[in-house]
Amino acid sequence: MEIMQTLHMNKGDGETSYAKNSKVQNKIISIAKPIVEEAVLQLLESKNVVPMESMGIADLGCSSGPNTLLLISEIMDVLHSKIGSSSSSTEFRVFLNDLFSNDFNTVFMSLPAFYNQLRDDYFHKRSLQGPSPNLFVSAVPGSFYGRLFPKKSLHLVHSSSSLHWLSQVPASLDSKASTALNKGKIYISKSSPQCVLDAYSLQFQNDFSLFLKSRAEEVVPGGRMVLSFMGRPTPDPTSEQSCYHWELMAHALMSMVLEGLVEEEKVDSFNAPYYAPCAEELNLEIQKQGSFIVDQLEAFEIGWDPDADQENDQTVASSGKRVAKTIRAVVESMIEAHFGNEIMDDLFRRYAELVSSHLSKSRTKYINLVTSLVRTA
Template sequence: MKVEQVLHMKGGVGKDSYGNNSSHPRSVISMVKPILGESIIEVYSAMSSFECLKIADLGCSAGPNALLVVSEIIDIVDEICRRLKRPRPCLQAFLNDLPGNDFNAVFTYSLPSFYERLEREKGTKFRNNCFVAGVPGSFYGRLFPPNSLHFVQSSYAIMWISKAPKELVSKTGSSLNKGNICVAKTSPTAVLEAYLEQLKRDFELFLRCRAEEIVSRGCMILTTMGSINSNDPLTIWEFVGLKLNEMVAEGLIEDEKLVSFDLPYYAASVKEVKNVIEAEGSFKLQKLESFSIDRDDYIKKADNDHVVDKTARSAIIARDIRAVGEPILASHFGQDIMDDLFCRFEDGVLDYMEAHKCQYINIVMSLTKKDV
């Protein structure tokens, strides 16, 4: 089955849905807000006052985060207009993700409250000048007409590559990454190189397509999970792989099922993404920053009364990872093992994270399209 048919967050509004388990990405979006503000000011300053500001959120997913960046951009533009005494521009926002994304949940549950907030805080006129549309499709390809967007943002999406590299299988048909579902500390160098080359191909195509769609001097902010270097891969998905191996050993999953599964995921280093941006050449790199946070940092910060114990933290992390990984894992291993898999994950995840000092490396890129 093609990746674009199965790669999406868990939809709906249930307890295991991404909409109810996406506080970590939301916290990272908030951390990036100062850089977002700088880019929007740059974009707005280059616009004529009568233009419609056109923005796109690529890999928006479902749930409350789908419209979070759009809301923040509206607040930033509103403040600029008040300060400069300029009329508020019309705004058109495009929400993009793969076709399997739960767009119905976005437009049924999130959008009405988004418009209610706009009308309550900004007035009817502002609400009537804001238009939101869904654009299903892969961002590893063209999505919009030429020179039609002023600003593009993508958060926690581009580490999901278009496919697992075909080079992970040897000429004799054996797996080069046996026992792992992604780049792991035990993966041979050939596996890391294969994933890196796929990332380069995909990210270059992503940049080339956005260069066609963004106006001259338009801006883009990309936030992705990364790694400090190629020898320090993200380990949380390794732990999922360990639990799958455990189930294989107990005869609950066929060994061939595990051997034939490779996650289309690569957390690049700062140097790796910088090299691709410079080689592709369409964008000027304004900022390239990285910061690390504990995997459960957002849980600790929200726990003001110190009531969330180790068991509760483990359950929250397990639901978060399940909301992200279940659709693609279930498509390969079957839905019937998901409860068992994530129960095992929950039981040991905090001990594993502490033993391996698991942190999430976040890379933020601010880019401006070069004049042509």
Template structure:
């Protein structure tokens, strides 16, 4: 919780300048968001509507989803002949998030709402804390949204704690084809505990027939160690190991690192929902998105460089905390990572698998 946040500021390695991929993922999930809000307005008809964006982050994407939600509420209200409800919007992320950056954009959002929609009864605030646990008063939320966040676990799986000085996942940062079943089960158990707690927490906070749309990295394969679920971590591990081979980093530090991350399948998510019983899945989509799906207008920049910068903006705070590399060595790590990715992309197109799932709160 203390180190899991995106790179802050507006520098070259910041999340603000390297989050085009996440913006596209929000866009792809927008039709499911629209459908969910239509159902809420038609079935619940709230006078005051509680909305939460979980894992809002910072930078240009932080208010993208909220702006879309507000626009949709306005359009749907007109379509079905209802007054636009009062909107209570919570922006949630971990305490390390750059909320000040988010708040700077709020005046622009308020002006847009008033000018374009005539909406004045909208209240937006930040709420730091983990969504793996209670955040809101009981039955206060009508719509919950989260994009590119729930593949992050609450912690490194407890089952990976070293035993008698022996690390269970040597030379790897996450699951890989060489991971033992002990390591795989530790990640699966942590996902089960976290997602189960997430569902229980949201169930208390949401009204009957409330909706939730979640979008996160996952996989199609039943195998948690499939390349589509973990190859970016495999290649980053290779870049770190190359530093070890050159005497620039202790191998023990790599052996001791395990990413608090898990890419589930739709079937795993559905099992957790069925087990909890508070929600039903009323829509699900799996789609591919290329690793290099950002701005390609600068022909002097390689695909590997763009991909490495996108990943660096997300994982650098974790790497800094664990490896203590310093700026020069961190730059060298990502130079090597860039070359490794370029080599892979010259042979094949690499794609992430993203899950977008819509849920309804049971009565």
């Protein structure tokens, strides 16, 4: 599977779009906000960084929709509040990064309103008048598993809900492999053989190490990174919090296999380019790479459905549909590339029913890891 071409959030603003179905990601940004703000304040107090004429800020895996510019707006508010009137002389270079297939057009169309709101908020809070803050936003398409920016050009890097996506399916599990090692599953499962778990773990180690190495070239000494992504609470990669939403998707696909709607070989040859690490794995890779120091590392629980109120069966059914829409907005592009678009509506209808059934018996949570890192001098 060519991840660079097939992985993107659903575009536009329709019913199955990411823009309309990204409340979980919005919740993650909200939870991580105090850690981001603290990183910004610490950055401004670093003797290695200030004073500065130009500050580089990158948001890696920006996607599109209402969440894309939310974090940038919050960062700018903290910067202006801390720097005060001197911020008018600082140029802020904001780089929005995602894969080439991302819906950058939607992002660009939202920029005029964003600039206006930022200007109005800035001057309203200070009872000032004058030119807009020196903010320059640009898009930098490409994989963050590799270099994206010039050396020592960034002061702050942020990434939310992105680093759990791998650069590729582990090579031994790729659809071109002669033997299906993870039959009937599309990700790590309780029934997956150890070689599948090892393959995913190794792919994560290689990818995350490359990510850190690439950013080490681009971030100035004393610069900061705040990374937020799906994880798991224990070293066991088969824990329910890290993989059960994929397990239910596999069940939905296999139900279609039993009815002759999907070929079993298609399921056996599909594996998600995804990995939810535990805190110990993160710390180990950061220490091994050696360019960053962990300032904070927190784990948060987030409900599958942020709007859930599980008081009755009707609510659980509605929650299942919302969760299915959220997952569809994220994974539909790569599932469609493998299975074809004809089964999408049926597949996610079945998935919604399975999620509803699961939530009626268990309140499984996502585990989100948030880490704040400092570039060593």
